[in-house]
Amino acid sequence: MGMPVLVLGVGNVLLSDEGAGVHLLSLLKNHPELPEGVTCLDGGTLGFELASVMADLPALIIVDAANLGENPGTIRLFEGAEMDLWMSGGRRSAHEVGLSDLLDSLKLDDALPVRRALVAIQPASLGWGTTLTPPVSVALPEVAVAVIHLIRLWRQSSADPFANEEHSHENDRNTR
Numbered sequence: 450m451g452m453p454v455l456v457l458g459v460g461n462v463l464l465s466d467e468g469a470g471v472h473l474l475s476l477l478k479n480h481p482e483l484p485e486g487v488t489c490l491d492g493g494t495l496g497f498e499l500a501s502v503m504a505d506l507p508a509l510i511i512v513d514a515a516n517l518g519e520n521p522g523t524i525r526l527f528e529g530a531e532m533d534l535w536m537s538g539g540r541r542s543a544h545e546v547g548l549s550d551l552l553d554s555l556k557l558d559d560a561l562p563v564r565r566a567l568v569a570i571q572p573a574s575l576g577w578g579t580t581l582t583p584p585v586s587v588a589l590p591e592v593a594v595a596v597i598h599l600i601r602l603w604r605q606s607s608a609d610p611f612a613n614e615e616h617s618h619e620n621d622r623n624t625r
Contacts, residue, residue, distance in 0.1 A: 464577065510568060
């Protein structure tokens with residue numbers, strides 16, 4: 450089965466593309482290539498109660514809308530220390546306080562998952578609406594593939610005692 454992984458979809462589904470992380474979960478759960486041992490959780494608009502769910506996990510992937518300064522539907526992966534830097538650098542997800550505060554609370558408790566990543570999607574609209582805009586909707590299958598690929602990389606490197614912990618510098622790559 451491999452290392453357990455939590456995929457946390459975050460966002461407000463009442464604010465159009467802001468709900469991209471939550472919308473991804475149904476696509477991911479039904480994806481034929483999703484490995485065993487992956488839990489998909491709707492984190493909604495976050496809350497400190499999620500800290501107990503996230504604490505000391507072997508692996509955590511957060512999927513959220515974020516202002517990347519790119520074209521709508523652009524996907525970026527921030528992994529490990531790069532995710533920490535992204536969250537502390539003023540370029541945050543659409544949850545300006547919630548996500549960074551939640552991660553900071555895990556750091557303070559020394560419970561931050563060692564393997565962690567943020568898969569960020571550039572929104573086109575954060576206005577009222579329960580559907581995603583076309584560019585973000587079209588990007589979701591690619592996000593699902595990126596999440597599955599990351600899980601496989603993590604599991605492969607954790608099974609290989611000679612694998613480099615920082616398995617590559619593809620951490621800051623545009624996947625689209």
